Amino acid sequence: MLRVALRPRFLGLLALMIAATLVCGLLATWQWHRAHRALEIAPPSSEVVALADIAAVGDPVTNEDSGRAVRVSGTYDPAEQVLVPGRRIDGTDAVIVVTALHVQQADGSDARLPVARGWMPAADAAGADGALDPAAVPTAPTGTVTVTGRLEASEAAQSGVGADGTIQEIATPLLVNVWGSPMYAGYVAETSAAEGLRPMPVATSAFSRGLNWQNIGYALQWVVFGVFFLYLWWRSVRTRYLDERAEAEELVRSRLSAAKAHTGGGETPGDGTAARPLEATSTASADAKEDSSADDTAAR
Numbered sequence: 001m002l003r004v005a006l007r008p009r010f011l012g013l014l015a016l017m018i019a020a021t022l023v024c025g026l027l028a029t030w031q032w033h034r035a036h037r038a039l040e041i042a043p044p045s046s047e048v049v050a051l052a053d054i055a056a057v058g059d060p061v062t063n064e065d066s067g068r069a070v071r072v073s074g075t076y077d078p079a080e081q082v083l084v085p086g087r088r089i090d091g092t093d094a095v096i097v098v099t100a101l102h103v104q105q106a107d108g109s110d111a112r113l114p115v116a117r118g119w120m121p122a123a124d125a126a127g128a129d130g131a132l133d134p135a136a137v138p139t140a141p142t143g144t145v146t147v148t149g150r151l152e153a154s155e156a157a158q159s160g161v162g163a164d165g166t167i168q169e170i171a172t173p174l175l176v177n178v179w180g181s182p183m184y185a186g187y188v189a190e191t192s193a194a195e196g197l198r199p200m201p202v203a204t205s206a207f208s209r210g211l212n213w214q215n216i217g218y219a220l221q222w223v224v225f226g227v228f229f230l231y232l233w234w235r236s237v238r239t240r241y242l243d244e245r246a247e248a249e250e251l252v253r254s255r256l257s258a259a260k261a262h263t264g265g266g267e268t269p270g271d272g273t274a275a276r277p278l279e280a281t282s283t284a285s286a287d288a289k290e291d292s293s294a295d296d297t298a299a300r
Contacts, residue, residue, distance in 0.1 A: 001241040010237055017229040024226030028219045035215035048148060051103075051188070057111045061153040061186035067202070070151045070188060072113060074103040076140035080112070080179045083132055083166045085122060089201055093122040095132065097197060098170055098187070099140045100179050101147060112179050114187035115147055116170060118197025132166060138196030149190040149200070 004010065051072040054065050080100035087094045096119045102110040117140065127133035157171035167174055176183045189200035 001237060004241045004244070005237045010233070010240075013236065014233050017233040020229045021226040024222045024229070028222035028226070031215045031219035031222065035212040035219065051113075051151065055151065055184065055186065057105065057182045057184055059185060061151060065151060066153050066186075068151050069148065069191070071146060071148050072101070072103055072188065073144060073146045074101040074110075074113065075144055076101055076115075076142070078140050081134075081137075081140065082161070082175070082178070083125065083134065083137065084116075084168065084170060085125075085132060085166055086168060087119065089119055089198075094119045095122050095125040095137075096170070096200070097137055098167075098175075100175075101145075101188075103184075109182070112175075112181070112183040114170065114172060114175055114184070115149070116152075116187060116189040116200050118190055118194045118199055120197055132164060134165065138194065141194075147188060147190060148192060149188040150202070151186055152189050153186050 005014075046069060048069040048071050051070040054068065054070065055061065077100045082098050084096040084098060087096055097117045098114050099117055101113045101115045103113050105111055120137070122132075125132055125136050127136065152170075154172040155169040157169055157173045159168045161167050161174055161178055170187055172183055172185055172187065191199050193199050
């Protein structure tokens, strides 16, 4: 089989399969690092820093900055407030209150920063009819305030803004359509208890939960793909080798049969049957001659 494997055709195929296997190895390594990257990043520092030192308007919130304690000053706009129902916090059906904080920029303009001021039980935020009542939500502080909380990345927008002013995700792409721009890409979750509200819990994500087993599965899949490419080459070589060996054996058998027939090594059924009619014909001819001789003798 080695002679078949060393043919140019199969050597070229082997080179192609090795290249595909190396690509699979690189992809497997990439997925492996993605699965472990949360373990390689140090937990966010508890030191409170100014928001302007780590994030600007429109800048994405990176994994390294997500969860960092920040401090920012501005004024709340009570008209720019939404409720986020359908959350489960500490075993309680909860409603999160998100209000726009207007933060003055270096050029004198204002930028909106969504602030999750806290949460309250859904039953406390409901009116007599059981529906959410914005009037039951504590009002935002007036004047210039200093907010301390965790910087969080925007949640993925999966739905729009409800007719009652509620949203299902704290997503800045949704809020910018309602409140306007400019706006920070992330939001701040207050960690201090506001009046009538409870402090926000730590946000969790697939990244922050540590080892990502989904990426581990992807890495193993790429390893299997790489091994499959090499197996495919080996199977092709082995199949060609077995086919050629079968053809060679068939050729040897056909040549042996032809040689045996040529040397008369085998008796065919026609040999015996062909001899018998000839023998009978000779005997009949001899009898006819004897009868002719006897007739001549009698005539004399």
